[in-house]
Amino acid sequence: MRYGESGAKFADHRAILFTHFHADHVADLDAILNSGGFANRAAPLPIAGPSGDELYPGIKDHLTALFDEHTGAFRYLSGYLDGNFGLPMLEPTEIDVAIETLQPIIQERDLKVSAITVHHGGVPALAYLVETGEKSVIFAGDQSFLSEKFVQVFQDFKPDILIMHNVIPEGDGQPRGLHRWPGSIGEVAAAIKPKNLVLAHNMKRALSHQAEGETAIRNYYSGPLQVADDLDCFAL
Numbered sequence: 001m002r003y004g005e006s007g008a009k010f011a012d013h014r015a016i017l018f019t020h021f022h023a024d025h026v027a028d029l030d031a032i033l034n035s036g037g038f039a040n041r042a043a044p045l046p047i048a049g050p051s052g053d054e055l056y057p058g059i060k061d062h063l064t065a066l067f068d069e070h071t072g073a074f075r076y077l078s079g080y081l082d083g084n085f086g087l088p089m090l091e092p093t094e095i096d097v098a099i100e101t102l103q104p105i106i107q108e109r110d111l112k113v114s115a116i117t118v119h120h121g122g123v124p125a126l127a128y129l130v131e132t133g134e135k136s137v138i139f140a141g142d143q144s145f146l147s148e149k150f151v152q153v154f155q156d157f158k159p160d161i162l163i164m165h166n167v168i169p170e171g172d173g174q175p176r177g178l179h180r181w182p183g184s185i186g187e188v189a190a191a192i193k194p195k196n197l198v199l200a201h202n203m204k205r206a207l208s209h210q211a212e213g214e215t216a217i218r219n220y221y222s223g224p225l226q227v228a229d230d231l232d233c234f235a236l
């Protein structure tokens with residue numbers, strides 16, 4: 001519903017990027033591709049995600065589970081895997097999460113996309129850097145304070161926007177092995193120095209302590225800060 005309200009058009013997409021395969025981060029793919037079947041898009045669509053393990057499929061296994069022509073849950077959309085039925089082919093890139101350096105995914109004249117492994121509990125997970133012209137956006141994804149390489153790689157990077165996930169409040173008793181607490185978000189922003197820090201994935205337990213959380217962020221980071229809401233747009 002929000003996808004439609006945002007004015008997003010399937011034909012316009014240059015890529016689909018998955019950070020990880022927790023259900024709340026991927027569950028809309030089949031619905032978006034279903035509507036994409038009416039978009040008259042011919043161009044292939046790059047799609048990227050992390051490699052898998054025993055508990056989480058990689059991007060390729062995930063697509064097979066959804067769209068394989070014999071076994072896929074949505075096998076009527078199998079044309080996304082082979083180009084049949086007038087559907088555009090998905091071109092998957094599976095990023096090996098064992099590699100800790102920044103890995104290029106798309107390198108075109110006006111668009112560069114790279115991924116880097118982050119720590120998100122035991123979940124294979126990525127952050128993304130998207131660059132277009134002189135502008136850049138870092139999607140930090142779900143990540144814990146153990147994502148040290150992420151901070152090292154983007155130290156002083158000064159992206160136009162750094163999007164970080166605001167999931168847990170400050171204080172004990174929170175799943176700190178999965179998510180950064182506000183003070184940790186502040187430390188990351190202070191190191192990366194974005195022109196704008198945008199808090200997304202705002203969960204109720206964080207928002208219910210938002211003033212306290214922003215104070216904790218401000219202990220480290222003094223630049224622009226915005227809390228995203230559905231359908232917000234942030235100009236580059």
Ligand SMILES: [Zn+2]
Pocket residue numbers: 020022025120123142
């Ligand atoms: Zn997650």
